[in-house]
Amino acid sequence: MSTSTITPQPPGRFLEGTHIEIINDDAPRGSIRCALFDFDGTISLIREGWQQVMVPMMVEILRQCPSHESDDELQAIVSEYVERLTGKQTIYQMLQLAEEVKTRGGTALDPLEYKRMYLERLRPRMQGRIETLKSGAAAPVDWMVPGLVGLLEGLSQRGVTMYLASGTDHEYVEHESALLGVSGYFEAGLRGAIDEYKKFSKALYIQHIFRTLKLQGNELVAFGDGYVEIENTKDVGGIAVGVASDEVRRCGINEWKRNRLIQAGADVIVPDHREHERLLQYLFMEP
Numbered sequence: 001m002s003t004s005t006i007t008p009q010p011p012g013r014f015l016e017g018t019h020i021e022i023i024n025d026d027a028p029r030g031s032i033r034c035a036l037f038d039f040d041g042t043i044s045l046i047r048e049g050w051q052q053v054m055v056p057m058m059v060e061i062l063r064q065c066p067s068h069e070s071d072d073e074l075q076a077i078v079s080e081y082v083e084r085l086t087g088k089q090t091i092y093q094m095l096q097l098a099e100e101v102k103t104r105g106g107t108a109l110d111p112l113e114y115k116r117m118y119l120e121r122l123r124p125r126m127q128g129r130i131e132t133l134k135s136g137a138a139a140p141v142d143w144m145v146p147g148l149v150g151l152l153e154g155l156s157q158r159g160v161t162m163y164l165a166s167g168t169d170h171e172y173v174e175h176e177s178a179l180l181g182v183s184g185y186f187e188a189g190l191r192g193a194i195d196e197y198k199k200f201s202k203a204l205y206i207q208h209i210f211r212t213l214k215l216q217g218n219e220l221v222a223f224g225d226g227y228v229e230i231e232n233t234k235d236v237g238g239i240a241v242g243v244a245s246d247e248v249r250r251c252g253i254n255e256w257k258r259n260r261l262i263q264a265g266a267d268v269i270v271p272d273h274r275e276h277e278r279l280l281q282y283l284f285m286e287p
């Protein structure tokens, strides 16, 4: 179930001298064999700010419907469902938009058409970032959640099999993870959204991983900044690390994300991956 009402969550316990917040100390630690990563906001910062493209586009479309609310009201309505559906494939936000258009007496386009419009508008914002990476003007670490490579290395050294699953289209995830130089960590599996959206979800992918690795629930750890991967991981008995990343300042906690992730069932909250050594010690119950 998704949580559309966000309530402030009381502080948990912090691992001494760190920003690693323990929400549930009873999570099944010490037997991790597999790690699942979300992409945007957890690994990559390349798509930071996509909401500022999607929300205005949707407000514009709804404003053209025969009966519609004021711009401020539309802004609030759209922001709510866009945030609520974040982490699922992009198409779900477009399916909701089509519903909202119909509710207001408009004729909705195919949700895939809305998605194409959105990606078209997002492109200029992304292009500059991608060009700087391609040309070498920016280093991959400039567009990664801080500490990521250390975390991936630490997991790899512990023999953990790593997977990546994203709600962003597969071709972009493949391209952007290569630009960031992290594809090699996800040789076991890297999946993004596809047009036949019913054939892919993070929950389905987790089932696939469980079958492939003959995994037990307590052998899975997931890292994500959205509620979807956290909920899906808790549903199968894994450990969920919520990454409440502040994608703009690149430091400290995004409180909105933190509250949302805790409500979704996160066992641990981190602001980024800088303290990966302490986190891994904790997750693997190392002395």
Ligand SMILES: [Mg+2]
Pocket (backbone or CB within 6 Å): 038, 039, 040, 041, 042, 087, 224, 225, 226
């Ligand atoms: Mg994300």
